[in-house]
Amino acid sequence: MRFKMLVLCSALMTVWGSATANQPNVYGVSEKASLPDLNLEVPAKLDTGAVTASLSAQNIKLFKRDGEDWVRFQLAVEGEQQGKELELPVVRISKIKRRAADVPEGESKDYTSRPVIEMAVCLGGKEQDVEINLTDRTSFSYPFLIGSTALQQFDAMVDPSLEYSAGSPSCTT
Known part of the structure:
Protein backbone atom coordinates (compact mmCIF):
# COMPACT_ATOMS: atom_id res chain seq x y z
CA MET A 1 0.00 0.00 0.00
CA ARG A 2 2.81 2.42 0.90
CA PHE A 3 4.55 1.65 -2.36
CA LYS A 4 1.37 2.48 -4.36
CA MET A 5 0.99 5.79 -2.49
CA LEU A 6 4.64 6.63 -3.12
CA VAL A 7 4.27 5.88 -6.85
CA LEU A 8 1.05 7.92 -7.04
CA CYS A 9 2.60 10.92 -5.24
CA SER A 10 5.69 10.72 -7.42
CA ALA A 11 3.57 10.64 -10.59
CA LEU A 12 1.47 13.60 -9.44
CA MET A 13 4.57 15.64 -8.61
CA THR A 14 6.06 14.86 -12.05
CA VAL A 15 2.86 15.89 -13.84
CA TRP A 16 2.55 19.10 -11.76
CA GLY A 17 6.24 19.93 -12.30
CA SER A 18 6.07 19.49 -16.06
CA ALA A 19 2.83 21.49 -16.24
CA THR A 20 4.38 24.45 -14.40
CA ALA A 21 7.60 24.20 -16.43
CA ASN A 22 5.61 24.82 -19.63
CA GLN A 23 4.03 28.03 -18.36
CA PRO A 24 4.83 31.12 -20.45
CA ASN A 25 6.64 34.13 -19.02
CA VAL A 26 4.05 36.81 -18.27
CA TYR A 27 5.03 40.36 -19.24
CA GLY A 28 3.16 43.64 -19.27
CA VAL A 29 2.26 45.59 -22.39
CA SER A 30 5.31 47.74 -21.67
CA GLU A 31 8.58 46.56 -20.12
CA LYS A 32 12.15 47.71 -19.66
CA ALA A 33 14.42 45.99 -22.18
CA SER A 34 18.18 45.86 -22.26
CA LEU A 35 20.30 45.71 -25.41
CA PRO A 36 23.57 44.54 -23.81
CA ASP A 37 25.60 44.89 -27.04
CA LEU A 38 24.77 48.62 -27.02
CA ASN A 39 24.95 49.06 -23.23
CA LEU A 40 21.41 50.42 -23.50
CA GLU A 41 18.22 50.05 -21.45
CA VAL A 42 15.03 51.36 -23.05
CA PRO A 43 11.29 51.23 -22.46
CA ALA A 44 9.71 48.75 -24.85
CA LYS A 45 6.20 48.14 -26.08
CA LEU A 46 5.30 44.47 -26.39
CA ASP A 47 3.06 44.31 -29.46
CA THR A 48 1.51 40.98 -30.45
CA GLY A 49 0.11 42.63 -33.60
CA ALA A 50 3.58 43.42 -34.96
CA VAL A 51 5.70 40.64 -36.42
CA THR A 52 9.22 42.00 -35.96
CA ALA A 53 11.01 44.05 -33.33
CA ILE A 60 19.96 54.98 -41.66
CA LYS A 61 22.38 54.24 -44.53
CA LEU A 62 23.11 50.88 -46.14
CA PHE A 63 26.64 50.21 -47.39
CA LYS A 64 28.92 47.34 -48.39
CA ARG A 65 31.86 46.12 -46.32
CA ASP A 66 33.95 43.24 -47.67
CA GLY A 67 31.09 42.36 -50.04
CA GLU A 68 28.53 42.12 -47.21
CA ASP A 69 25.58 44.40 -46.45
CA TRP A 70 26.04 46.69 -43.44
CA VAL A 71 24.06 49.56 -41.99
CA ARG A 72 25.22 52.80 -40.40
CA PHE A 73 22.71 54.60 -38.17
CA GLN A 74 22.31 56.86 -35.17
CA LEU A 75 20.35 55.73 -32.13
CA ALA A 76 17.20 57.80 -31.68
CA VAL A 77 16.64 57.13 -27.97
CA GLU A 78 16.57 59.46 -24.98
CA GLY A 79 19.62 59.60 -22.76
CA GLU A 80 23.38 59.60 -23.19
CA GLN A 81 23.22 57.14 -26.12
CA GLN A 82 21.08 59.61 -28.17
CA GLY A 83 22.73 60.16 -31.55
CA LYS A 84 25.40 57.50 -31.03
CA GLU A 85 26.51 56.28 -34.47
CA LEU A 86 26.72 52.53 -34.99
CA GLU A 87 27.71 50.23 -37.84
CA LEU A 88 26.36 46.67 -37.83
CA PRO A 89 25.96 43.82 -40.33
CA VAL A 90 22.55 43.50 -41.98
CA VAL A 91 20.84 40.14 -41.52
CA ARG A 92 18.18 40.83 -44.15
CA ILE A 93 15.92 43.53 -45.52
CA SER A 94 12.39 43.43 -44.15
CA LYS A 95 9.28 44.56 -46.03
CA ILE A 96 6.85 46.17 -43.59
CA LYS A 97 3.26 46.88 -44.56
CA ARG A 98 2.54 50.57 -44.14
CA ARG A 99 -0.59 51.85 -42.47
CA ALA A 100 -2.71 54.03 -44.74
CA ALA A 101 -1.99 57.00 -42.45
CA ASP A 102 1.76 56.56 -43.07
CA VAL A 103 1.56 56.80 -46.88
CA PRO A 104 2.04 60.38 -48.11
CA GLU A 105 -0.66 61.72 -50.42
CA GLY A 106 -0.11 60.70 -54.02
CA GLU A 107 2.17 57.81 -53.09
CA SER A 108 0.92 54.26 -53.62
CA LYS A 109 3.72 52.31 -51.97
CA ASP A 110 2.14 49.68 -49.72
CA TYR A 111 5.38 48.48 -48.13
CA THR A 112 8.52 50.05 -46.77
CA SER A 113 11.91 48.34 -46.68
CA ARG A 114 13.92 48.30 -43.46
CA PRO A 115 17.34 46.88 -42.65
CA VAL A 116 17.29 44.15 -40.03
CA ILE A 117 20.10 43.57 -37.54
CA GLU A 118 20.42 40.87 -34.90
CA MET A 119 21.39 41.42 -31.30
CA ALA A 120 20.80 40.21 -27.78
CA VAL A 121 17.73 41.51 -25.95
CA CYS A 122 17.13 41.03 -22.23
CA LEU A 123 13.62 41.07 -20.69
CA GLY A 124 13.41 40.42 -16.97
CA GLY A 125 16.04 37.72 -16.48
CA LYS A 126 15.82 36.11 -19.92
CA GLU A 127 18.07 36.93 -22.89
CA GLN A 128 17.46 36.05 -26.54
CA ASP A 129 19.11 36.93 -29.85
CA VAL A 130 16.44 38.86 -31.74
CA GLU A 131 16.09 40.25 -35.26
CA ILE A 132 15.40 44.00 -35.05
CA ASN A 133 14.46 46.32 -37.89
CA LEU A 134 15.63 49.93 -37.82
CA THR A 135 13.18 52.81 -38.28
CA ASP A 136 12.56 56.28 -36.90
CA ARG A 137 10.25 55.79 -33.91
CA THR A 138 10.75 59.26 -32.41
CA SER A 139 7.06 60.09 -32.94
CA PHE A 140 6.05 57.02 -30.89
CA SER A 141 5.93 56.65 -27.10
CA TYR A 142 8.40 53.76 -27.07
CA PRO A 143 11.79 53.70 -28.85
CA PHE A 144 11.73 49.90 -28.95
CA LEU A 145 8.91 47.61 -30.05
CA ILE A 146 9.01 43.86 -29.51
CA PRO A 160 -2.37 44.17 -21.15
CA SER A 161 -3.38 45.01 -17.57
CA LEU A 162 0.30 44.97 -16.53
CA GLU A 163 3.13 47.44 -17.09
CA TYR A 164 6.79 46.95 -16.19
CA SER A 165 5.98 43.72 -14.34
CA ALA A 166 9.34 42.07 -15.16
CA GLY A 167 11.30 44.83 -13.42
CA SER A 168 14.73 45.94 -14.57
CA PRO A 169 16.51 43.58 -16.97
CA SER A 170 18.88 41.34 -15.05
CA CYS A 171 20.61 39.18 -17.67
CA THR A 172 24.28 38.42 -17.20
CA THR A 173 26.56 37.76 -20.12
Whole structure:
Protein backbone atom coordinates (compact mmCIF):
# COMPACT_ATOMS: atom_id res chain seq x y z
CA MET A 1 0.00 0.00 0.00
CA ARG A 2 2.81 2.42 0.90
CA PHE A 3 4.55 1.65 -2.36
CA LYS A 4 1.37 2.48 -4.36
CA MET A 5 0.99 5.79 -2.49
CA LEU A 6 4.64 6.63 -3.12
CA VAL A 7 4.27 5.88 -6.85
CA LEU A 8 1.05 7.92 -7.04
CA CYS A 9 2.60 10.92 -5.24
CA SER A 10 5.69 10.72 -7.42
CA ALA A 11 3.57 10.64 -10.59
CA LEU A 12 1.47 13.60 -9.44
CA MET A 13 4.57 15.64 -8.61
CA THR A 14 6.06 14.86 -12.05
CA VAL A 15 2.86 15.89 -13.84
CA TRP A 16 2.55 19.10 -11.76
CA GLY A 17 6.24 19.93 -12.30
CA SER A 18 6.07 19.49 -16.06
CA ALA A 19 2.83 21.49 -16.24
CA THR A 20 4.38 24.45 -14.40
CA ALA A 21 7.60 24.20 -16.43
CA ASN A 22 5.61 24.82 -19.63
CA GLN A 23 4.03 28.03 -18.36
CA PRO A 24 4.83 31.12 -20.45
CA ASN A 25 6.64 34.13 -19.02
CA VAL A 26 4.05 36.81 -18.27
CA TYR A 27 5.03 40.36 -19.24
CA GLY A 28 3.16 43.64 -19.27
CA VAL A 29 2.26 45.59 -22.39
CA SER A 30 5.31 47.74 -21.67
CA GLU A 31 8.58 46.56 -20.12
CA LYS A 32 12.15 47.71 -19.66
CA ALA A 33 14.42 45.99 -22.18
CA SER A 34 18.18 45.86 -22.26
CA LEU A 35 20.30 45.71 -25.41
CA PRO A 36 23.57 44.54 -23.81
CA ASP A 37 25.60 44.89 -27.04
CA LEU A 38 24.77 48.62 -27.02
CA ASN A 39 24.95 49.06 -23.23
CA LEU A 40 21.41 50.42 -23.50
CA GLU A 41 18.22 50.05 -21.45
CA VAL A 42 15.03 51.36 -23.05
CA PRO A 43 11.29 51.23 -22.46
CA ALA A 44 9.71 48.75 -24.85
CA LYS A 45 6.20 48.14 -26.08
CA LEU A 46 5.30 44.47 -26.39
CA ASP A 47 3.06 44.31 -29.46
CA THR A 48 1.51 40.98 -30.45
CA GLY A 49 0.11 42.63 -33.60
CA ALA A 50 3.58 43.42 -34.96
CA VAL A 51 5.70 40.64 -36.42
CA THR A 52 9.22 42.00 -35.96
CA ALA A 53 11.01 44.05 -33.33
CA SER A 54 11.84 47.69 -34.19
CA LEU A 55 14.46 50.03 -32.72
CA SER A 56 14.35 53.79 -33.15
CA ALA A 57 17.15 54.97 -35.42
CA GLN A 58 17.86 57.93 -37.71
CA ASN A 59 20.19 58.63 -40.62
CA ILE A 60 19.96 54.98 -41.66
CA LYS A 61 22.38 54.24 -44.53
CA LEU A 62 23.11 50.88 -46.14
CA PHE A 63 26.64 50.21 -47.39
CA LYS A 64 28.92 47.34 -48.39
CA ARG A 65 31.86 46.12 -46.32
CA ASP A 66 33.95 43.24 -47.67
CA GLY A 67 31.09 42.36 -50.04
CA GLU A 68 28.53 42.12 -47.21
CA ASP A 69 25.58 44.40 -46.45
CA TRP A 70 26.04 46.69 -43.44
CA VAL A 71 24.06 49.56 -41.99
CA ARG A 72 25.22 52.80 -40.40
CA PHE A 73 22.71 54.60 -38.17
CA GLN A 74 22.31 56.86 -35.17
CA LEU A 75 20.35 55.73 -32.13
CA ALA A 76 17.20 57.80 -31.68
CA VAL A 77 16.64 57.13 -27.97
CA GLU A 78 16.57 59.46 -24.98
CA GLY A 79 19.62 59.60 -22.76
CA GLU A 80 23.38 59.60 -23.19
CA GLN A 81 23.22 57.14 -26.12
CA GLN A 82 21.08 59.61 -28.17
CA GLY A 83 22.73 60.16 -31.55
CA LYS A 84 25.40 57.50 -31.03
CA GLU A 85 26.51 56.28 -34.47
CA LEU A 86 26.72 52.53 -34.99
CA GLU A 87 27.71 50.23 -37.84
CA LEU A 88 26.36 46.67 -37.83
CA PRO A 89 25.96 43.82 -40.33
CA VAL A 90 22.55 43.50 -41.98
CA VAL A 91 20.84 40.14 -41.52
CA ARG A 92 18.18 40.83 -44.15
CA ILE A 93 15.92 43.53 -45.52
CA SER A 94 12.39 43.43 -44.15
CA LYS A 95 9.28 44.56 -46.03
CA ILE A 96 6.85 46.17 -43.59
CA LYS A 97 3.26 46.88 -44.56
CA ARG A 98 2.54 50.57 -44.14
CA ARG A 99 -0.59 51.85 -42.47
CA ALA A 100 -2.71 54.03 -44.74
CA ALA A 101 -1.99 57.00 -42.45
CA ASP A 102 1.76 56.56 -43.07
CA VAL A 103 1.56 56.80 -46.88
CA PRO A 104 2.04 60.38 -48.11
CA GLU A 105 -0.66 61.72 -50.42
CA GLY A 106 -0.11 60.70 -54.02
CA GLU A 107 2.17 57.81 -53.09
CA SER A 108 0.92 54.26 -53.62
CA LYS A 109 3.72 52.31 -51.97
CA ASP A 110 2.14 49.68 -49.72
CA TYR A 111 5.38 48.48 -48.13
CA THR A 112 8.52 50.05 -46.77
CA SER A 113 11.91 48.34 -46.68
CA ARG A 114 13.92 48.30 -43.46
CA PRO A 115 17.34 46.88 -42.65
CA VAL A 116 17.29 44.15 -40.03
CA ILE A 117 20.10 43.57 -37.54
CA GLU A 118 20.42 40.87 -34.90
CA MET A 119 21.39 41.42 -31.30
CA ALA A 120 20.80 40.21 -27.78
CA VAL A 121 17.73 41.51 -25.95
CA CYS A 122 17.13 41.03 -22.23
CA LEU A 123 13.62 41.07 -20.69
CA GLY A 124 13.41 40.42 -16.97
CA GLY A 125 16.04 37.72 -16.48
CA LYS A 126 15.82 36.11 -19.92
CA GLU A 127 18.07 36.93 -22.89
CA GLN A 128 17.46 36.05 -26.54
CA ASP A 129 19.11 36.93 -29.85
CA VAL A 130 16.44 38.86 -31.74
CA GLU A 131 16.09 40.25 -35.26
CA ILE A 132 15.40 44.00 -35.05
CA ASN A 133 14.46 46.32 -37.89
CA LEU A 134 15.63 49.93 -37.82
CA THR A 135 13.18 52.81 -38.28
CA ASP A 136 12.56 56.28 -36.90
CA ARG A 137 10.25 55.79 -33.91
CA THR A 138 10.75 59.26 -32.41
CA SER A 139 7.06 60.09 -32.94
CA PHE A 140 6.05 57.02 -30.89
CA SER A 141 5.93 56.65 -27.10
CA TYR A 142 8.40 53.76 -27.07
CA PRO A 143 11.79 53.70 -28.85
CA PHE A 144 11.73 49.90 -28.95
CA LEU A 145 8.91 47.61 -30.05
CA ILE A 146 9.01 43.86 -29.51
CA GLY A 147 6.84 41.95 -31.99
CA SER A 148 5.36 38.46 -32.01
CA THR A 149 8.41 36.66 -33.42
CA ALA A 150 10.62 37.82 -30.53
CA LEU A 151 7.80 37.30 -28.03
CA GLN A 152 7.65 33.65 -29.10
CA GLN A 153 11.42 33.39 -28.53
CA PHE A 154 10.87 34.70 -24.98
CA ASP A 155 7.98 32.25 -24.51
CA ALA A 156 6.01 35.35 -23.58
CA MET A 157 2.43 35.97 -22.73
CA VAL A 158 1.43 39.65 -22.70
CA ASP A 159 -1.05 40.76 -20.06
CA PRO A 160 -2.37 44.17 -21.15
CA SER A 161 -3.38 45.01 -17.57
CA LEU A 162 0.30 44.97 -16.53
CA GLU A 163 3.13 47.44 -17.09
CA TYR A 164 6.79 46.95 -16.19
CA SER A 165 5.98 43.72 -14.34
CA ALA A 166 9.34 42.07 -15.16
CA GLY A 167 11.30 44.83 -13.42
CA SER A 168 14.73 45.94 -14.57
CA PRO A 169 16.51 43.58 -16.97
CA SER A 170 18.88 41.34 -15.05
CA CYS A 171 20.61 39.18 -17.67
CA THR A 172 24.28 38.42 -17.20
CA THR A 173 26.56 37.76 -20.12
